[in-house]
Amino acid sequence: MGPELVHLSAAGVSLVLDCRGPGLPTVAHWGTALDEPGADLLRATAAQPIGFSVDGAVRVSPLPEQSAGWLGAPGLAGHRDGRAWATAFALTGIERDAGGVRISATDPAAGLDLGIDLELHSSGVLRGRAALTSTAPGTYWLEHLTLFLPVPEHTTELLDFTGHHLRERQPQRTAFTHGLRVRENRTGRTGYDSAYLLCAGTAGFGNRHGEVWAVHTAFSGGARSVAERTYHGWSALGGGELLLPGEVGLGQGETYRTPWTYAVHSTTGLDGVSSRFHQYLRSRPHHPTTPRPVVVNTWEAVYFDHDLARLTELAKAAAAIGAERFVLDDGWFGSRRDDTSGLGDWFVSPQVWPDGLGPLVRVVRELGMEFGLWVEPEMINPDSELARAHPDWIMATGDRLPRPARHQQVLDLARPDAYAYLLERLDALLTEYDIAYLKWDHNRDLVEAGHPGTGRAGVHDQTHAVYRLLDELRARHPGVEIESCSSGGGRVDLEILERTDRVWASDCIDAHERVAIQRWTSLLIPLELIGSHIGAPLCHTTHRELPLSMRAGTAIFGHLGIEWDLTGASAEELAELGRWVALYKQLRPLLHTGTLVHADVADPAYRVTGVVAADRSAAVYAVIATATSASYPPGTVGLPGLDPARTYHVRPQPPGDVADGNAAAWGAALPWCTPQGVRLNGRTLGTVGLRLPVLYPDRVLLVRVSSVEEA
Secondary structure, rough: OOOOOEEEEOOOEEEHHHHHHOOOOOEEEEEEEEOOOOOOHHHHHOOOOOOOOOOOOOOOOOOHHHHHHHHHHHEEEEOOOOOOOOOOOOEEEEEEOEEEEEEEEEEEEOOOEEEEEEEOOOOOEEEEEEEEEEEEOOOOOEEEEEEEEEHHHHHHHHEEEEEEEEEEEEEEEEEOOOOEEEEEEEOEEEEOOOOOOOOEOOOOOOOOOOOEEEEEEEEEOOOOEEEEEEOOEEEEEEEEEEOOOOOOOOOOOOOOEEEEEEEEEEEOOOHHHHHHHHHHHHHHHHOOOOOOOOOEEOHHHHHHOOOHHHHHHHHHHHHHHOOOEEEEOOOOOOOOOOOOOOOOOOOOOOOOOOOOHHHHHHHHHOOEEEEEEEEOEEEEOOOOOHHHHHHEOOOOOOOOOOEEOOOOOEEEOHHHHHHHHHHHHHHHHHHHHHEEEEEEEEOOOOOOOOOOOOOOOOHHHHHHHHHHHHHHHHOOOOOOEEEEHHHHHOOOOOHHHOOOEEEEOOOOOOOOHHHHHHHHHHOOOHHHHEEEEEEEEOOOOOOOOOHHHHHHHHOOOOOEEEEHHHHHHHHHHHHHHHHHHHHHHHHHHHHHOEEEEOOOOOOOOOEEEEEEOOOOOOOEEOOOOOEOOOOOOOOOEOOOOOOOOEEEEEEEEEOOOOOOOOOOHHHOOOOOOOOOOOEEEEHHHHHHHEOOOOOOEEEEEEEEEEEEEOO
């Protein structure tokens, strides 16, 4: 059968499974690494057999079952014509390899086989998934399959996320009390307001302190994240796919596989959570390793007004300030002169581009830049040639179309003919033109997303069809990079990132709003995968006007881009922008490989974000004021992440060294805010720190830190 106890350990984390059976294994410990545990650990932590649910102790597995005495949320919900709704899986096998374990179990009475994979990566990231197979005649109707991981009772707070278009991933904290907290996403994509990460931690956990456990459901369709605390001493976090009624019915021999649920444990607050996830993502063989090119995107520069002469001038201006990739956004195909028509007609418009895209592609390539193109393949305008030819390709409940959103509906990619059409069109474009990058958009929720004809719910099928389409395009065109955009940050999860090279964090590029959006997006995803653009002085989405130093000083902490009509910028603006682009190119080896850190700043008006080199030889920090300080002048802040024993040279970093309203504007510059700076060891910088400058709201001051040997 296998061992009675399985211990996985990596990067200071242990997972201990009690596999004595006869039921599913239980998690005896998930958290700080243990010395090789033995049977005494199981005896020491066994629950006292007391209560009224069942005789004996209740033992809870990653798939909790009522047959084991668990009366909380079940890990598996489903039935076979009203029967087999309660399972009692018996363990049939434990297979162990270097980094994980596969659990096999069966319930002959319910006609179900179960497999659970648990893997502990060298970064300390734990991930799990399950496979459920029907072994009996008839149909097993699956409602949900959710994997759980226990957390200790001294977790007292929950942190997850909410938000909306233009304000994605906003944090919210609640007490971790008795009962069930379920975050469900029914938008058919990851969603602006998804839980994103569901964290449980010790009281008051922050950026750099406290013990935290966190889970992420890696799925780009409907998803659910769960936190539960029961009266009999169990607390757990869980995640899985949210299935619509009747969406998955398993015939005999058919298998359903859950998405991966990712989980991390940190003893160093939220920065420890992000560090583990970033290490994991950067270790993937397909993770981008080439320098992340400076992007100029045409959307907020020209919108739908496509003209070769105008775009040529924009491309020249982009190349002059150091751009490396030029992306043509919406409006190049079919009848697409605004957002009311043309989606689905993925042919270059002969009216706008009589000679095709070739002339613009040649201009861009001759200027030394890559060419990128916007697409929204999963959507269709009813006013399109495709919709008129194939109205039966539009997702619907069977007898009515869903209410439109942005004048569009959803193309049913689970239909082989619709899938084949999209694959052929996208493949043809990538074959004909020298395209290095696709901005892949998805601009509406999936409302009443059924398969036309049958009306059966289709979000599950649609999501997996999108994965197949992306996988096939990547196989045919391995050099093409793809961005996951979904009305901004509506599709940001680890499964879409298995087949894309960056995410668009938000359609809002107002730097004031981006401070929070990028901070919390980066809790899961490293900076090199987060699109972050410098916009025009007057923001398109908020009409807030900000100086270039703020717009650029926040945008370089990501994959830098520019979304601004540079042909209308002044010579002074272009010169300053060029200096910021040059700084990004200088810093990106550090920003995109180093450790992201955040100071716990007492003053709510200030944030301090930094990236420290992996060998801690250098760092760069952004001191950001988003409001006026309650302290006048403000206090000090430690610079986290440095080597305590190393001596560093600390000074402001041009062009972010004059924050358009720092202390110098009030007649007395801070002594350290000079090119000479100060020299202190990492212990002093981390504990005593630097005096914060007086800044106007929405200003950034960059701080460069180099070890004395490297300075």
